[in-house]
Each structure stands twice: as structure tokens, then as C-alpha cells.
Amino acid sequence: MNLVLRNIHRPPAQLTEAFSQYGVATVHEAQGRTGLLAPRIRPIYAGARISGAAVTVSVPPADNWMIHVAVEQCRAGDILVVAPTSLSEAGYFGELLASSLRSRGVRGLVIDAGVRDVAELTAMSFPAWSRCISAQGTVKETLGSVNVPVVCAGMLVHPGDVVIADDDGVCIVPRQTAAATLEQCAARTRKEAAVRARLEAGELGLDIYGMRARLAERGLIYQDAPPESA
Amino acid sequence: MNLVLRNIHRPPAQLTEAFSQYGVATVHEAQGRTGLLAPRIRPIYAGARISGAAVTVSVPPADNWMIHVAVEQCRAGDILVVAPTSLSEAGYFGELLASSLRSRGVRGLVIDAGVRDVAELTAMSFPAWSRCISAQGTVKETLGSVNVPVVCAGMLVHPGDVVIADDDGVCIVPRQTAAATLEQCAARTRKEAAVRARLEAGELGLDIYGMRARLAERGLIYQDAPPESA
Amino acid sequence: MNLVLRNIHRPPAQLTEAFSQYGVATVHEAQGRTGLLAPRIRPIYAGARISGAAVTVSVPPADNWMIHVAVEQCRAGDILVVAPTSLSEAGYFGELLASSLRSRGVRGLVIDAGVRDVAELTAMSFPAWSRCISAQGTVKETLGSVNVPVVCAGMLVHPGDVVIADDDGVCIVPRQTAAATLEQCAARTRKEAAVRARLEAGELGLDIYGMRARLAERGLIYQDAPPESA
Amino acid sequence: MNLVLRNIHRPPAQLTEAFSQYGVATVHEAQGRTGLLAPRIRPIYAGARISGAAVTVSVPPADNWMIHVAVEQCRAGDILVVAPTSLSEAGYFGELLASSLRSRGVRGLVIDAGVRDVAELTAMSFPAWSRCISAQGTVKETLGSVNVPVVCAGMLVHPGDVVIADDDGVCIVPRQTAAATLEQCAARTRKEAAVRARLEAGELGLDIYGMRARLAERGLIYQDAPPESA
Amino acid sequence: MNLVLRNIHRPPAQLTEAFSQYGVATVHEAQGRTGLLAPRIRPIYAGARISGAAVTVSVPPADNWMIHVAVEQCRAGDILVVAPTSLSEAGYFGELLASSLRSRGVRGLVIDAGVRDVAELTAMSFPAWSRCISAQGTVKETLGSVNVPVVCAGMLVHPGDVVIADDDGVCIVPRQTAAATLEQCAARTRKEAAVRARLEAGELGLDIYGMRARLAERGLIYQDAPPESA
């Protein structure tokens, strides 16, 4: 059955936006090291950091018809998350679709397949995270679904989940736990700031984190390098 | 038999050059979604876009002798297309060969193997598209051929074919159909400009392309998200 | 047995630093085409070139505890070289560890696994060469070793070896032969400068390197392209 | 939170077992081309075909502690489905764990990581489907979870789902729809038997499936090969 | 343009069949180390060796419609060679298509994509060489072409070329040079038989091939291992 779910539940906009002050690495740690897409998903240009609500798209291999369908379901602040039902390196998405999404306030794209027109996407500052860059065209022949749960690059994504993406990759925060995770991000960031200052001042992580006793207990041996034979 | 073909037939220079105003994605679509090299072929730096006539080189694995032979066969406006006869990630090409090609007016390199000296190539704005970046040296022990048909990254390339390369990858246009394909590029670009304006104004691709009836005919179902349980 | 070797023997600082004037490709050629890490090791940003003495770390998969241990063993001018004992794409290293290493004068990181916080590492100009970029967190549960010989991306690295890294990748020069290799680099660079000038002036490598006789002896055939049928 | 869910709901045994008369390809088609694990998951020996109820295990990279925990949750007719939280090629599973599972009536293993002792597993006819074969040992240091939903080789698996595995790979049927899918398998198999007989008798799929009109409508052109020039 | 070429020119049947007495490695050497498909193409079961005339099929990704079209163009002694226009790991081919091909006397399949029903194909001794094994279904929505030149796994294949396939992989012999290559195979095999007998008798290749002088000339150094320190 091929389905388009309309008017999905999204987190409050200010909650979703608040995540963009934290990096993917922080969010991933803050929610217990879960939610990361596989590292094959890379940004098409460096320096972007976005957060938004997921509009999900399940697409057949090398067929981008459902992305056109999904555009209509997008609102300002959304991020499109596209997952093919089997491996594809085709170029599903280019500058025309980006123009259309931009006009609706969509913040970016995450796709476990290919993207094209990357020079144009870069020039218009429309960020995308993808498996590859490929100009290979797609067809519009087979249905898929919009706003169903999808597995994208190894991670389950529900419509309305929070997507955070930056140079480190992409992390998904379930909508139900987004507020709690955001608080964890803030707490973690405060703690890291204190540690950073001590590390910059030359203190060792071994001491700050109190690791020496546990290393000794596990049996780590320290030796000086032997003198070199003449 | 190892062969060097001299004085190959090239398209007229103004025809070859005219392709550089179009991107790889446009050219690929304009000639019926054919001609693309596999997406493993990536530019060594972002932002270059070139077109030119192919001088082809068939090389043994990890042996760049024939590239030295090929330089002599190059003219202003050419692009060197290098294909190993079996898998190699060696660094066949660096700054010295680029200096030599540049002095002859060659516009760039496409190679299904490795390139080195990428900092220097970037500084001198000599673009290259390659399978990988590798400083691994090559030998000069075994013959290959110049200006024979080669399969490069999955695509058949004849000497004198038009090569278009940009941030999206590399596309090959057969010399015999280059003029017709160029016209298709222009037509396609005009059509896309009109669509882009409508998309930027907020119209939907679903309406512009008239997709709604066919989606309904195929059985796509639209539903509103159910209310959440308390 | 899990071991930390302290006070390893390093080459003289001026020797280690002198390598940074040469690129990885030059050093690799100068020492007889040996020492290169596999090309999967890529810089997280373009444009860095460093040289330094290797502090080596053998780490379990997805466990970065020993990197914290290794920091204490680092001195100004060192480069950290990290090798997992089996395949891992986890993000072992981020901005906090970089801050700690920077405060000790460490010049950069080479790791056959993942790195995170790449936007921050780029902003602070702390270069890293890695297998991938990944925010995937690691644990601190299992011991490894510091300053033992490791195989990193296919290459044997001893503590105190010279590491040279730039946009082409990473090359290792054994400590014992570093002085001799440096001389070879200088000699090679002088020779290449002369060749470059001749190539830029339009001379052919075929003539400069005297290749024509050997090509003929091997049986390379030159032919003109046949006229095209009407 | 690390959780072990006990006494999960499983489909009736005769329902689960009935799937083993159909191949993975049939089941996948019968439920609308969904449920397949990525083709990197391969059997360690040819010729096995099993079906059973999934006991799922989420494991850290290179740490098989939770598999020991999961054994206790298994019953006769189950299949263990193991998914690492990030990429691992370690050998999580060998002959001792297989002996333990066998004594409880477990039918086999599916794991998106490595398996070892494959000669012994083959000799005892304990089938396994895995990403790779690897003797690399694992640790028992970090918790995971048992009988939570996991993403294994790109597919979402809930505890109690039906797992079907044979030489073609692995397919997952959700518990809730297992009975309906089984009926579809039977219907599909009957239909295919009729087609097979006609194909073996030399009839063409083009005619059996009535494809000729639609091919013509799409514009497929038939031509005879031109005579060869003398 | 989508084309089906009928009544292609094939080599004489006895010529095509004669190749099956030689292995792929011999044929590849006999025609000057050309014609091999990339080693990712592997047999679905061990022990098959076939030769035949190529019927070529260019297919869209994940769409096997044109294979049904191609069946009609096949004759006894043919081998089907299928190449997707972009990367696909879908399962294009299974037992029903094999039954249809077998009824026409087709000897096997070569495909740079996936095959399914491998247990059934093995049971009916219908050999196939493929990129992967995958039950992932395909659609029948987009045209391709039959009996046009295709690039399959990096090698150009024309309809009517001779295909040789065994446990080592797949080699293509152009129709025009098939007779000459067959003679080279016979000559090579005779020569190898003589060498084999001498090697089995303990003579060294170094002596049989007269390599010692050239090794010395290149500067190979022989040394005895130093005595071990006590």
C-alpha cells in the first residue's frame, strides 16, 4: 500500500530550532549514543548546520517521483529525509527540487542515495547530506510513500522526528524525547566547557576524569623505552 | 598490439567549448540519460567545470608510462581520459605532468585511478577527476595504448568524444552526436528556466508537471495523521 | 600485555620539521616508494601539511581510552598515530582531545578510524587524517597500548618514526633513515625543478627522460587516424 | 537504558514453521517487496532454509556480552537476530554459543557482523547468515539490549517477527501480518507453478504476461541486424 | 531510442563451443590479457564452465522488463549478458526466467547486478555469474535495449561476442577474432603442459623461463639470513 500521511505531528518550532546550536556529536552523546546515521552520509559542502522536523520519503531505486509528492507535505522548518527501498546511487535530487523546497521554507535534505547539481545547491546554500554525488537521472514510474517510518542509512526515522545535521553527519532525535534530549545537550555542553578550559590549560584528561586508578587496576604497565644499542 | 593513434578527429573547438556552459547533469539528461561515468569519479577540488575533446589512454595497473606518451598527442582544448586495464589506486598523475599538459593547452584530466600533488594541482587550477587521491608511485615498464576506445569508470570513451566535467562528475558525448546534444541542452535549459521561476514562486511540481491524475490512477492514498492518544 | 612506553627516542626536532617543506609524494618517492598509508586515509580539511614524530596508539574497536593515556606521552612536535586492532568507523577523537593535544604542542592526528567535531577541528586548525568522519561515540572499557609498533592503514609505524601528512595522504619515514631520506628529498626536489621548467617551456617528457628508444624497442606503434568515411 | 524483554509474543509455531516451505524470494514478493535484509548478509554454507521467531539483540561494536544474555530468552523455534550499534566485522559468534542455542532448540543466527568457527558450525548444521566471517575476538564489557526493535542490515526487526532465511538471504515478516503473508505465499506459489509449466514448454513470458502491447505503446523498436560488410 | 536487434550474427556453433575446453584464465592470456570482466562478478555455484554467444541486454536499475524481451531473441548456445545503466543490486533474475531460457537452449547468465532463487538455479544446474545474490524484486516499467553494445562490469560486450565463464570469472572474445584466439588457446595449452611436467618434476620456473640473468641485471640481491643472537 502506498500512502501519503498529511499533517503529521511536529515538535514545537522553537524546540526543533534550539537543536541547531548543538553539534551532531553532542546530540548523539546527549541521547545515549543513539540516533546516528551511518557515516557514509556526508554533506555536499562544509560548514552547514541545520535542525528541523523530518518529512520522510520511501522511494523505489532510481525513481524520484515520490519526492515531488513529498514537497507538498513540507512546511517551513522541515527537513526532507529520503530512503530508497534498495541500494541506489542515482541522483534523485537537484536544483529544481531545491528551489521548490526553499520556497516552502524547508531547511535541507538527507538522502541515502545520490544528489546532483551540487555546484548550484552550494551557490544557493541549500544543504544536503547524501550517500554520493551523482548526475544519474531517475524515472517517475513507481509509487512509494510519504511520512511513513523509514530506515535511512541504518537508522529508523519517523515523520516529525527532529533531524540534526552538520559536518559530522546526521542524528535523529525521536519527537517524544526531543525536549528531554535538548536539556541533556545543554547540560553536557556546560560540563564540556569546564573540561575544555582545564585541558587548554594543560591538565590531563587522565586526571580530570580520574582514570589512573582504573587503568592500574586493569593492569596497564608503564615502562621507559630501553636505551638504544650503539 | 600497443598503438598510438595520431591526429584523431576532434569536434570543432567552438562546439566542444559550448558544452561548458551546461552542467554535467543537464548534458546527461539532454542525451537521454547516457554517458555518465560512475560516481566514484570525483573532482580533486570543488568549482571547476570544463569541456574538451577526449585523448584516451589505456594504461597497465600502476604504470604511467603511456601518459607520458599521450602528452605529445594532446592539443589545446583536449582533456586526457585515462583508464587502467585492471583496478589500480596508484597515483599516476601529479604536478609535473600537469605542467606539461598545461603548456599544451590541455584543460584537465579524468582518470579511473589515483592522482597526487593535489595541493599543487589546486594551486595551479589544473582540474582532475579521479577514483582516489594517492601518492603511490607508478613504474614505466609496460606499454599501453593512446587514442584507442577505452572503458573508463564503466563508460565507453572514443578519442575525440566530448568530455564534460564538473562538481557532479563526468559525462561523455559521442563526437558524432555532439551538435545535436548541444541543441538539446539549450532546449532543456530554456524549459527548466521556466519551471524554476514557477517553483520559486511556490507552485508545486505536482501541478506544473500534471502528476496528480497519474498518481491517483496508480492508487496513491492520502490520509491525515491520526490524532495522538493522550 | 598492555604497555605504555615512556620517553621514546625521537629524531632531532629540526630534522623532523625539515620534512614539512616536502610533500608526501616527494618523500614517498625519495625513500624508494615505501611508507605510504592506504589512500582511504584522508585529511578532514584541505591545505594542511605537517611533519612530526609518531606517538603510536593501539586501540580496541570503538574504545578510545588509550588515546587519553597517550596524551600524557606526547611532546611538542609529535603527531598521534592511532590504529584499531580491528575495523572500526567509530569517532574516537574530537575537539576536547584536540584541545588537550594542542596544549602540549602536538601537530596533528592520523587515525585508521573515525574523527568527529570536524567543524571545530577545522576552526582551530588542528589537522587530522582519518578513515572516515563519524560522530559515533566510543567507550573507555578495554586497554590497548601506547608507543608499541602498530600497523596503521597497512603500514608499519614505530614510535619515533617521522610522519609527514598533507593533502595527498600520509607517509612514514623510519627514524633510523630519516636524515638520509631528507637528503634524497632535497636532491629529488632540485631535479624536479629543472624538469618542471623544461616542461613548462613545452618540452616533452618523452624527450627529457629519453623514452623514445625504449618505447620503440618494446614495439609501440604510431599510426595516423584513418580518414573518416563520408 | 539497557533492557531485556522476557516472554515476548511469538506467532503460533505452526505458522512460523509453515514459512520454511517458501523461499525468501517468494516471501519478499508475497508481502509487497518489503522486509529484505541488505544483500551483504550471506549464509556461511549453502543449502540451509529456516524460518522462526526473532529474538533480537542490540550489541555494541566488538562486544558479544549481550548474546550470552539473549540465549536465556530463546525458545525452541527461535532465530537470533543480532545488530551492532555501529559497524563491526568482529567475530561475535562461534561454536560454543551455537551449542548453547542448539540445546534450546534455536534454529539459526542472523547477524550484521562476523561469525567464526564456520567449519564447526557447518559440521553441526547450525546455519548462520552474516556480514562476514571473522575470527576476531570480542569483549564482554558494555551492555546492550535484548528483544528491543533493532535495525539489522537496513531492516527494522521487532522481537517475535518471523524470520525466513535461505541461500537468497534473509526476509522479515511482521508478526501481525504473518498469517496474511503466508496465504499470499501460497497463492503466489500456485500461480508460479502454472507459469513455470508454460515456460518450460517453450512459451514466452512476453505472451504469458501479455507484455507486447505495452512494449509497443512505450515505443520499443525491433530491427534485424544489418548484413555484414564483406 | 530503445531497440531490439533481431537475428544478430553469431560465430559458428562449433567455434563457440570449442572455447569451453579452455579456462577463462587461458583465454584471457591467449588474447593478450584483455576481455576480463571485473572480479566482482562471481559464479553462484562452483564448478560450472560454459561458452556461448552473447545476447546483450541494457537494463534500467531495478527493472527487469527487458530480460523478458531478450528471451525471445535467444537461441541454443547463447549466454545472456545483462548490464544495468547505473548501479543496482536488485535481483533481476530467478528460476522462472531460467526455466524459460533453458527451454530455448541458453547456457547461462552473466549480470552486473543481483540474481535470486540460487538454490533452485543450482538444483537445475543453470549457471549464473553475478555481482551479488539478492532477492530484491524488480519492476517492469522502463524500456532498455537488447543486442546493443553494453559495458558489463567494465568490459565492452557486443552481441555475438563469445562469452567464456568459469570459477575464475568471465572473459569476452570479440566475434571477429574468435577463431584466431582459439588457436592461441590451443598453442598456449600445449606449451603449459610441457612446463607443468617440468615443474611437477621439481624444476624451477626461474630456470625454465631463464629468469636468473635478468634478475641479476636488475640488481636483485641474495643474502643468507644472519645467525640469531643467543
Add this chain to the structure above:
Amino acid sequence: MNLVLRNIHRPPAQLTEAFSQYGVATVHEAQGRTGLLAPRIRPIYAGARISGAAVTVSVPPADNWMIHVAVEQCRAGDILVVAPTSLSEAGYFGELLASSLRSRGVRGLVIDAGVRDVAELTAMSFPAWSRCISAQGTVKETLGSVNVPVVCAGMLVHPGDVVIADDDGVCIVPRQTAAATLEQCAARTRKEAAVRARLEAGELGLDIYGMRARLAERGLIYQDAPPESA
């Protein structure tokens, strides 16, 4: 410098042979989870298990000249270990070299590149472990070295080290520690036999290994599955 080291030191024959009673997985565990080659190295046929002394060969990419040189350095009980200096999938080794090695009593081959004639090697029961199967021919143009330390599939191998290879892969035991590792294998095997008997009798690893307390201490939570809603 290209070197052949003659008369390397080997472990006593009965020591080397004794390892073949243990599998690779056992040896790897017995020496502290070290020594494994990367899992890309796979046997060309199932069921072989060998142990022997390493004769190492460092070869250029796609050039098998030094394997011919290495044959002369082999003795009964040796295993040839071949490592290319950069990535190669060429078929370095086939039936003629196997015949030559067999006549000298060599037990098998380990190579981080391609092997060909696998049907013949299987028929003559000459086992080989390789990165791939490939008929791609090699040249004999460039020197390498024999019996120098090599890195093969990520592992350092010295001439005279013990090589153990079976269906799980390949493990290297340094010559100096071989006797001690063999004792560890025996001890480990005895211990496993006792555990196996208890597991087969239905006891749980959780109890045999005493894991329950540590799991509880780490916070593992056990819950019953909730009843299903009607």
C-alpha cells in the same frame, strides 16, 4: 633495495605442524587476540586447514615476478605469504605455480590480491587464501623482495613466523612465541571442551561464566513483555 633472504630460521617442523589441530579462532584467542589477517582474506574452497612456516614475498602491484623467485626459497612445510606494495586485484597465482610449490612440499598460499585457476587448485587440493579470485594476468617487470617483513592484510608477518589458515581466515604466530602459544591453545581447548559439554546439556553461559552479578551491577533491566492490547 630488493633482497632475497635465503635459509631463514624456521620453527621446528613438529611445532609448526602441531598448530593445525587447532583452528584459527582458537590460536587467535590463545595469543591474546592478535595476529589475525583482515577478514577480506578468504579461502578459495571450504574445508582446508593448514599450518606452516611463512616464506614472505613483497610484490609490486600486478607483477608476480618475485613469486617465481620465492619458489626456490621454499621448503617442505612452508606457506607462501604474498603482499602487494599497493592495492591490486590481479591474479598473481595459478595452477602452474601451485604445481611448482607442491613439488617442493609447500602447503598453501596466503595473498592479499587475486588468485586464478581456482577450479584446478581445488581439484589438486592446493589451498589458497586470497583477497579475490581474478584471472587478470600479471607482468614480470619490477623487482620486489623475498623473506623481508611484510604487512599482509593489515598484519605484520616475518619470514619463519607460523601461519595457521582455515575456513575462518588466517592467523600469524611469531616464531619466538610459537611454543608458548601452542601450550595456550591446548589449555584453551581443554577448558572449552568442559564448557561445551555443560552448554550442550542446557546450562547457560550466564551461569557457567558467572555473569549475572556483573550484569546487575552495570544496571541491566529485565522486564516481561507487556500484554498486547486487544
